[in-house]
Amino acid sequence: MNQHLRRVPSLLTIAALLLAIAGPPLLAVIAKRILGASPSISVQIILQLVLCAFAGIILLIVIRGERLPLSSIGLRSVTWSTVVSGFLLALVTLYALPLLTTRLVRVLGLGGFEPGLNRLAALPVWFRIFVAITGGSVEEILYRGYAVERLVSVMDSFWLAGLVAVIAFGLAHIPFWGIGPALGADLPFGLVMTLFYLWRRDLIANCIAHSGALVVSLLSLPPI
Numbered sequence: 269m270n271q272h273l274r275r276v277p278s279l280l281t282i283a284a285l286l287l288a289i290a291g292p293p294l295l296a297v298i299a300k301r302i303l304g305a306s307p308s309i310s311v312q313i314i315l316q317l318v319l320c321a322f323a324g325i326i327l328l329i330v331i332r333g334e335r336l337p338l339s340s341i342g343l344r345s346v347t348w349s350t351v352v353s354g355f356l357l358a359l360v361t362l363y364a365l366p367l368l369t370t371r372l373v374r375v376l377g378l379g380g381f382e383p384g385l386n387r388l389a390a391l392p393v394w395f396r397i398f399v400a401i402t403g404g405s406v407e408e409i410l411y412r413g414y415a416v417e418r419l420v421s422v423m424d425s426f427w428l429a430g431l432v433a434v435i436a437f438g439l440a441h442i443p444f445w446g447i448g449p450a451l452g453a454d455l456p457f458g459l460v461m462t463l464f465y466l467w468r469r470d471l472i473a474n475c476i477a478h479s480g481a482l483v484v485s486l487l488s489l490p491p492i
Contacts, residue, residue, distance in 0.1 A: 277422055284329045285418050288410040289436045291322045296443035306387055309395060316399055318344030323406040326414050341413035354476025357464055361481045362459060369453040378448035389489040396486040404479030411437045412461060413471040426466055434458045 297308065299315055308316075330336050373380060383492070388396065406479075411433050419429035438455030445454065465474050 277418065278334070280329060280333045281418055283451040284326055284333075285415060286321060288326055288414045289433075290439070292319060292407070292410065293440040293443050295319060295322075295394050296440075300443060303440075305383075306390070311393065312391070312395070313398075316402060319406055320402050323409040326409060330414070333342075341409070341417050342415065342465065342469050342474075344470060344472070346472050350470050351387060351426045351476065353464075353468060353470070354473040355480065357461075357473065357477035358480040360416055361460060361477065361483055365457060365460060366453075372456065373448050373452035376448050376452045378451070381445065381449050382451075384445045384449065385489060388486060389491060393487065396489070400482035400486045404477075404482045405475040407437070408461070408465075408471055409480050410472040411458065411476050412465040416462065416465060430462045432481045434462050437462075 286350065295315065295318060299311075303311055326341075329337065330338060330341055334340075386398075391399070415433040415436065416429050419432055420426055423429050423432075434455065437458035438450055441450040441454040461474055461478060464477070468474075
């Protein structure tokens with residue numbers, strides 16, 4: 269267990285946990301209700317910057333509020349192992365994991381990927397790349413680095429903390445993808461990423477894997 273932290277979290281840490289776990293889905297729900305399913309590109313840029321700000325706030329809380337090093341959320345020096353393991357994990361999530369998740373989404377029968385993919389395919393290529401790089405890294409900071417580590421400090425269990433973070437990650441994708449893809453694809457993806465993080469405790473490797481897989485996936489979408 270991380271020795272930097274006390275078992276009883278401060279109010280600031282609790283607030284940061286709520287931001288990390290509930291911030292992205294709340295942003296998606298509010299934006300969809302106010303702006304509709306397909307807002308203008310300028311609005312989408314602003315929304316993506318707000319998502320990035322969530323990660324910035326979390327990092328600021330770690331350094332200034334909790335007075336802890338960034339290593340307390342898995343941000344360590346980059347090594348060759350970081351880069352290689354990150355790319356290998358990206359390959360697993362791109363080519364091995366879909367063999368399970370595609371079937372799982374179909375079996376659940378709660379909706380498919382098409383509506384979300386059509387919205388993404390309509391975006392300019394440069395913005396897809398921006399969304400992939402920032403979105404993957406932000407989600408790793410929020411749901412792996414911060415949520416897992418701080419939940420570990422509260423629950424005193426790596427596996428229980430990881431399970432809560434995985435469930436939160438899967439549910440967070442319902443507003444954009446719908447229930448079927450969120451539970452059938454995003455939740456298993458979150459499980460793989462969380463297990464990898466608990467094994468390596470190297471958040472940069474997670475960010476490389478997540479953002480790299482998203483870049484490949486979003487660039488492979490046919491234009492509409």
